[in-house]
Amino acid sequence: MPSRQDILNAKILVVDDSPDNIELMEEILREEGYTCVSSTMLPEQVCPLHREHNYDLILLDLQMPGLNGFQVMKGLKEIEQGGYLPVLALTAQPSFKIAALEAGARDFISKPFDLLEVHKRIHNMLEVRLLYKELAQYSKAQQELALHDALTGLPNRRLLEDRIETALQHANRSHAKAAVMYLDLDGFKAINDTYGHAYGDDILKMVSQRLLSSSRKEDTVARLGGDEFMVVLGDIHTLADAQGPAAKLVEALSEPYFINDLTLRLSTSIGISIYPDDAETVDALINIADYALYEAKRAGKNRFCSPAANRQGGAKMPAPAEKPAAELAVPHR
Numbered sequence: 001m002p003s004r005q006d007i008l009n010a011k012i013l014v015v016d017d018s019p020d021n022i023e024l025m026e027e028i029l030r031e032e033g034y035t036c037v038s039s040t041m042l043p044e045q046v047c048p049l050h051r052e053h054n055y056d057l058i059l060l061d062l063q064m065p066g067l068n069g070f071q072v073m074k075g076l077k078e079i080e081q082g083g084y085l086p087v088l089a090l091t092a093q094p095s096f097k098i099a100a101l102e103a104g105a106r107d108f109i110s111k112p113f114d115l116l117e118v119h120k121r122i123h124n125m126l127e128v129r130l131l132y133k134e135l136a137q138y139s140k141a142q143q144e145l146a147l148h149d150a151l152t153g154l155p156n157r158r159l160l161e162d163r164i165e166t167a168l169q170h171a172n173r174s175h176a177k178a179a180v181m182y183l184d185l186d187g188f189k190a191i192n193d194t195y196g197h198a199y200g201d202d203i204l205k206m207v208s209q210r211l212l213s214s215s216r217k218e219d220t221v222a223r224l225g226g227d228e229f230m231v232v233l234g235d236i237h238t239l240a241d242a243q244g245p246a247a248k249l250v251e252a253l254s255e256p257y258f259i260n261d262l263t264l265r266l267s268t269s270i271g272i273s274i275y276p277d278d279a280e281t282v283d284a285l286i287n288i289a290d291y292a293l294y295e296a297k298r299a300g301k302n303r304f305c306s307p308a309a310n311r312q313g314g315a316k317m318p319a320p321a322e323k324p325a326a327e328l329a330v331p332h333r
């Protein structure tokens with residue numbers, strides 16, 4: 001629920017062709033404690049001003065020369081996509097009241113002003129408007145949560161599948177390829193088992209950061225869950241365009257992780273599938289990358305594998321790790 005202070009700090013625009021009316025309304029609002037009030041006598045300025053300032057309330061005179069209040073509301077409807085016009089119509093004409101409500105105004109204030117009515121209607125209108133904004137923000141945050149992993153903030157599987165689909169469509173249009181890289185940390189369970197879940201969580205967050213900073217802005221880095229991540233590269237042309245980044249990721253994730261006074265090491269394995277060479281659908285590309293990941297694990301971990309490389313006569317891989325897949329802690333004092 002918005003507080004009284006939120007309501008007094010709401011952004012209000014007064015629109016009237018009479019300077020006396022504007023002065024009177026501004027004074028009424030100032031005396032009540034409203035802090036963010038502006039005004040215009042030019043109806044054609046209302047839409048551009050609202051686009052810029054996103055007012056919480058527009059006190060709109062209905063009878064003005066040039067554009068009248070009804071025409072202004074028509075313009076405002078195009079800006080307010082949710083269809084909620086934050087308009088309180090000001091009118092001396094009883095017959096305009098219903099017409100104003102039908103045109104989208106939330107409420108009206110009759111002229112000449114009755115002070116008590118003005119205060120109540122403005123307060124009520126702002127309360128609803130601010131609640132409406134809170135609700136919109138909350139629902140946006142919920143949507144974000146539904147598409148992102150809570151621990152790392154990376155896209156989750158649902159958003160990832162959309163991103164892969166988009167990358168495939170783009171590759172298709174530009175006669176390019178795309179790569180799906182399935183990553184799984186090596187020996188991550190031992191970190192959890194030895195140092196506890198909190199250390200494991202820290203590693204997962206650091207891994208996410210390293211994946212992001214080792215990828216291009218236009219690539220998608222996602223967490224599928226547990227110690228599994230995915231990186232999607234769009235707009236590539238050869239298998240080597242995926243192998244280079246894969247080698248970079250293997251390298252970046254094998255750098256030591258400093259957590260509290262420990263130095264932890266672990267490596268990662270990656271399976272790569274290429275669109276359209278290996279498959280043409282999202283599910284099939286993920287399954288093939290998963291199988292290639294299994295091959296990378298079986299071949300000794302800390303490496304990447306792909307069916308395309310096998311077809312070309314053996315995976316071209318960086319030398320396998322000199323260190324074990326997951327080496328536990330070395331204190332770093």
Ligand SMILES: Nc1nc2c(ncn2[C@@H]2O[C@H](COP(=O)(O)OP(=O)(O)OP(=O)(O)O)[C@@H](O)[C@H]2O)c(=O)[nH]1
Nearest residue numbers: 184185186187188189190192197200201225226227
């Ligand atoms: N800290 C932490 N651990 C998690 C989370 N989700 C899953 N895990 C753990 O991650 C581990 C993943 O295990 P695996 O991938 O099977 O084990 P691994 O040791 O990496 O095995 P290899 O992949 O064969 O090297 C399990 O111990 C899970 O309990 C999480 O959000 N936080």
